[in-house]
Amino acid sequence: MKTGDRGARAGNGNFLWLGIETSCDETGVALVEERAGRIRVVGALLTSQVNRHRPFGGVVPELAVREHARNLPLLVTRLLEEAGLRPQDLRGIAVTQGPGLASSLLVGNAYARALAASLDLPVFGINHLEGHLFSPFLEGDGPIPFPFLGLIVSGGHTLLAAVEGWNRYRIVSATTDDAAGEALDKIARLLGLPYPGGPEIERLARQGDPKAFRFPRGFPEEGDLRFSFSGVKTAVRYFLEQHAERRSDPRFLADAAASLQESIIRTLCEKTLQAARQRSFRTVAASGGVVANRRLRQMLEEGCRDAGLCCRIAPSGLCTDNAVMIAAAAAWKHAAGIPPSLGTDIDPGLPLAL
Ligand code: KG4
């Protein structure tokens, strides 16, 4: 593998990166251009496999790998064509190295390394969580405001990280059981809603009253930063059994969705604000699929404003998995003089803080 910089930037001083993300069930490719530490998204394509996995109520790894292998080369060709660029215009390739499904990660990595070898380009292996962590800074122009408190809420992770600088991440708090997105997906299934459940619950919740019912919250004591979402999931199951006769009442379902969503979101916001206060952070940056939720965005923004904190939230369209965040993380790190830190192998359990 070639990991060194070619030493030369493209003639105009811009550095063009191809990003590849195949950690789960989305095949994502993106082109980002970096100039003096500033990122511009040139183009991005994503094929979601949601419809293929939906009948199974979750992601089927064998199906995912076949879809990635079929889609990835087609997407890269189309992306370059649509941008009017050639593979020779690339200066680096960024690929998700973990965490994720091993077989899915392998497809992206094998493809990235083969393409890089054929073009004699450097490869940056990027931690998927690192991609999420810095995605709030894809909007806005200034430098990354280190230090900051990062909140990542996705289908696989719920954590707070103290981010002091590049590669200097410390986990402040994480879930002790389910991730928030995982809990929403499981609860949606109980409610008879399709996968992925988070957006479905949000849709239903819009017609409902968030104060209609009370659902338990994990570790509610002030100052306890740990997350837990399996309790609310179990509570919803019993609740639905107790109210079996109302299961076909749309009003009841909307109120239940609004109330359980409120319980999860309030927990996320309150613990984030408590952590920021405890650790004296001035900036909070939120990312991950669940952060696409409008109620969460609004509550976090308001909470930060009241606490005098600067709040950065990933653009809605870049909260769920995508390759822009992977390419951007590589571009920023490269511009900051950080050498590619990860080996050539995928790591399905790659932690954020090494
Ligand atoms: O970041 P992501 O795309 O994949 C992982 O890295 O896990 O997150 C996917 C998760 C799923 O659990 C999905 O239900 C949830 O994000 N999600 C949402 C919304 N959109 C996606 N949860 C709540 N509200 C949404 N609008």
Ligand code: ZN
């Ligand atoms: Zn993700």
